[in-house]
Amino acid sequence: MSKISSVQSILKAKCPQCREGHLFPVSVFSFKKLSAINHNCSVCQANLNPEPDFYYGAMYISYAFSVALVITALTAINILIEEPELWMYLTTVLVGNLILFPAMLRYSKVLYLYALGKLKYRGY
Template sequence: MSKKSGFQAMLGAKCPQCREGKLFSVSPFSFRKISDINHSCPVCQANLYPEPDFYYGAMYISYAFSVALVITALTAINILIPEPKLWMYLTTVFVGNLLLFPAMLRYSKVLYLYGLGKLKYRGH
């Protein structure tokens, strides 16, 4: 039985059913198969692919993360720099997206599975 809350399980990218098994087969710092999700939970054997191509919907969440990053970066530049140049905007958005891409890609799938995966926590 896991003592983790649903929020802690989401942050740790754990199975929504047991909150212990890892969703991803590789480390977030490995760029090979960075977003491949295990087909079943290694702990409780829950099916992590409710239907074929289930995770295509996660691209909408990933897009929302990117838009939020752009808006935040542009607002921060406008507040912190008196007369920003175009290259400052472009560089900040490009570097921010490049650095945060792995996290945005992974957590969009985690949020999509938790929201629409129909797997409920089965704590004993």
């Protein structure tokens, strides 16, 4: 029986039903198999793909993450640099998106599964 909270299980990308099994076959921050998600939980055998093309809706969450990154980067540049140039904005946003892309893509899937996956925590 898992003793971790739902927030911890989301951050660790664990199964929403048992909070022990991994959602992804590789690390959340890995650039390998970016779109791969386990079909079933290795611990409780919960179906992690409730419907065909279920995770297409996670694109909206990923888009929100990207917009939040852009707004944060632009605000930080404006605060830290007196007269920023266009290349500073573009470079910061591009590099930030490239580095954080795996995490944004995968955490959007995690949040989407937790919100709409109809898998409730069972404390076994």
